[in-house]
Amino acid sequence: MKPFLHVRGLRSGYAGGVVLSGVDLDAEEGGIIAVLGRNGVGKTTLISTVMGFVRPYEGSVTLDGREIAGARVDVIARAGVGVVPQGRRVFAPLTVAEHLAIAARRRPARGPWTRARILELLPRLGERLGHRGDELSGGEQQMLAIARALLGNPRLLLLDEPSDGLAPAIVSQVGEVVREVSAEGMTVVLVEQNLGLALSVAEHVAVMRKGSIVHRATRAEFAAAPEDRRRLLGVD
Template sequence: MKPFLSIRGLHSGYAGGTVLGGVDLDLDAGGTVAVLGRNGVGKTTLMSTVMGFLRPYEGSVTLDGRELAGARVDVIARAGVGIVPQGRRVFAPLTVDEHLAVASRRSARGPWTRTRVLGLLPRLGERLGHRGDELSGGEQQMLAIARALLGNPRLLLLDEPSDGLAPAIVSHVGEVIREVSAQGMSVVLVEQNLGLALSVARDVAVMQKGRIVHRAPCEEFRARPDDRRRLLGVD
C-alpha cells in the first residue's frame, strides 16, 4: 500500500540557497510523525515547502497519490493540507470570532465544525470578542489550531506548537494533537519539546543538515538514550 504522504528527494531553500538537500519522508493515513532536530537543520523549511509557502527546487510531495510539489498554497489547502505555523500568525486587529468566521468560510466539508472546534478548545469560546493582540500566547496557539482544523484537513502540519508556552498549555496542546490523531487525521509535528513529541507521535524522524537521517517508532527512540544524545544532544 502506498503511503498517504510521500516526500521524495525534496530540495528547497531561500534565495537560491539550499536548506533541504533531498528529504525523504513517508506517513500512512492516520499516522503521526514528529520531525526532530537541532535548530537550523531545515525543519521549518520542510513544513513551508510542503505547504507551498516555498517552491521546491526539485523533488516530489504526494498526498493520497496527488502531486503537490510546487503547487500554490490554496491548491495544497484544498487538497487537504492544513498548517499551524511557527509563530501562530494571528491577525492582531481581528477578534477570535472573526478569525473563526474567515476560516469557516474557506473550509471544506467535514467533521470539524465551529461547534466541535470550540468544544475541543473551550477557552476560545470565552474569548470570542477579544482581538488577536489581546490574547495570551497559549490562546493565540489555540486559535491557530482552531483555524487550521476548520479547514478540515486530512493532513495537519504543526510547526513548533509548544514554543514559548507554559507547561500547562503545552500539556493541553498535546491533548488536542492526540484527539485529532485519534479521529484519523494524519499529523506531521515539528517540535523541540521532546517530551511533547514522544507523548503524541507514533514515529520520530530526525533531521540533520537538510535530510532525514533517522526514523524509528517513538517507543524505540524513547528506550535508546544513546541515539537521542547522538542525534539531538539530549538525554
C-alpha cells in the same frame, strides 16, 4: 501499506540557496510523525515547502497519491493540507470570532470540524470570542491557530513548533488536541524541539540534520535509545 504523505528527494531553499538537500519522509493515514532536530536544520523549511510557501527545486510530495510539489498554497490547501505555523501568526486587530469566521469561509461543504465542534474541543476560545488577537495569551493564540487550521477540515495537519514559548499545562493541552485529531483519522506531521511532547503523541520519529532526514525510528525505539537522543539532539 502506501503512505498517505510521501516525500522523496525534496530540495528547496531561499534565493537559490539550498536548505533541504533531499528529504525523504512518509506519514501513514491517521498517524502522527514527529520531525525532530536542532535549530537551523531545515524543519520549518520542510513544512513551508510541503505547504507551498516555498517552492521546491526538485523532488516529489504526494498526498494520497496526488502530486502537490510546487503547487500554489491555495491548491495544496484544497487538496487537504492545513498548517499551524511557527509563531502562531494571529492577526492582532481581529477578534477570535473574526479569525474563525474568515477560516470558515474556506471550509469545505462537509467535514467534522465545525466552529461548534472546535469550541467544544477548545472551550477557552469560546470564552474569548470578543477578544482581539493581541489581547490573547500565547497559549490562547496557539489554540486559535490550531482552530483556524481545523476549520479547513484538512486530511494532513502540519504543526510547526506548537509548544514554543508555552507553559507546560498548555503544552499538555496541545498534545491532547493532536491525539484527538489523529483519532478522527487526520494525519499529523509535528515539528518539535520539545522531546516530551513529541514522544507523548507520535508513533514515529524522524530526525533532521543539515537539510535531510538522518534517523528514523518508532517512538518506542527512540525512547529506549538515550545514546541516539544525545548524538542526534544533544538531550537525554
